[in-house]
Amino acid sequence: MQAIVMTDTGGPDVLVAREVPAPQAAAAEVVIRTEAIPVLFPETRLRSGEFPLAAPPPLVFGFQAAGVVTEVGIDIDPALVGQRVVVSTTGFGAYAEFVAAPAESVVPIPDGLSSVDAAAVLMNGSVAIPLLETAALTGVETVLIQAGATGVGSALTQLAKNYGAARVVATAGGPGKVAQARKLGADEVIDHNDPAWTARLSEVLADATLDVVFDSIGGTTALDLLDLMTPARGRMLGYGWLSGVPAQVSATDLTMRGLTFTGCAGPAWLSRVAAARTAVLAHTADGGLVPLVEAVLPLNQASEAHRLVEDRVPLGKIVLRPEPSRR
Template sequence: MQAIVMTAPGGPDVLVATEIPAPRAGAGEVVIRAEAIPVLFPETKLRSGEFPLGAQPPLVFGFQAAGEVTEVGADVDSALIGQRVVVDTKGFGAYAEFVAAQADSVTPIPDGLSSVDAAAVLMNGSVAIPLLETAALTGAETVLIEAAATGIGSALTQLAEKYGAARVIATAGGTGKAEQARKLGADQVIDHNDPAWTARLREDLGGATVDVVFDSIGGTTALDLLDLMTPLRGRMLGYGWLAGAPAQVSASDLIMRGLTFTGCAGPAWLGRVARARADVLTLAAEGRLDPLVEAILPLDQASRAHQLLEDRTPLGKIVLRPGLSG
């Protein structure tokens, strides 16, 4: 079978199309014939070596894939064979024509939802839902969603009102992404490419405050936002650091303002993300969450897909499709 092997940490060119044997299902595992493989922004950080991968290359790269179950291992229900599902790997093995994964990572794809759309929407939506549940919005609050046009931010923007946001302020990088954020449901958009964007937000608020910040930028920007948040009930949820470092806020920064910071990471958090997957696919199948597929590329163009993500070019998800000719 064809697979994309990461030969070493580095640039997109370390992702190389290679012919290797197809995997077999071990105990507690399934194998799927992959029909759609999402290219995820965190994967670019793992490929580059910025984040630890957890295994030494060379290895077949990739986190998620959607397709049809072709084989099950011992202690796995044989009724899964033939079903369309999305699976999670342990961080490698998904960029391939056939993918092995733990059976407990399987999420069935509802009728009416394509494998491409299921692959595209799963990560963004399954992180956005527990973020919104944790925020516990009251129906009368203002939220700030950073990087709202793409990725997890795009799902947050689409779902925020449904989960109780009264006003959605978004940040986005550049004119095109700002327009995308508005289309997804943002009431107001600020360009976070402007180094003084937090000062612009202060002006636009005109003395009002933000109740909830969904922080994917991190760095020193998070500290700048604290004085714009509602004292005693303002809460910041940190789930990313596009700035290159987590939010640089201390306990004293929060205590003196009566604010809370929730770090959305770790095993317990990932368990909540996993439990949201079925709901995400249902929302997408019902047309209530747009998967925002931008491009479908052949599997052997994985390196190109990674370059596009690093250039911050796409407004939607890039999906790799085995068997598609380039």
């Protein structure tokens, strides 16, 4: 079958198109014929060696895929065969024509939702929903969504008011992304490419304060935001570090202002993300979450897809599509 093999850690060129044996379903697995494979920003960090891999290279790369079940393990209901589903792998194997994945990761794709759209929305939405649930919005809060035009931020921007935000302030990088965040539902958008963007945020807020900050940038920016947050009840949820390091805030920084910081990571958090996948696809099928698809590329252009994602060019998800089956 056609697959993308990560030959080593490094730049996008370590992703190489090769013919490899098709997988077979283990006892608790399914195999799908893939129709759409999302390229995820964290995958670029794994490929580069910044984050640890589940197994050493060479390996078939990739974490998620959408397609049709072709085979099930002996412990799995055979009625799944022929169903359109999304799956998540155990850390590798998704950039391929056929993908084996744990049956417990299977989520049916609702009728009327394409495989491309399901793949495009799955990661962003399944992180956004538990973030919003953790924020426990009550209908009166002003929230800040960092990088609100793309990735998880784009889903947060779309869903925040449905989950109880009264006012949504977003950041985005550059005029195109600023316009995108406004289109997705932000009340105000600030260009975080401006080195003085936190000062601009203070001007936009005027006499208001931030009740909730969804922090995907991390670094020293998080500390700069603390004095703009609501004393005694402001809460920051850290779920990424686009700056390269987590939020640089201490217990003293938070305690002296009466604020809380919740780190959204680890096994318990990932279980919540996995549990949200069904709701994400339902929201999307009902029109409550718009899939943002930048381009659908052939699977053998995976290295180019990674270059685009690393350069933060796309406004939407890049999705890979294998060539027709030769199994």
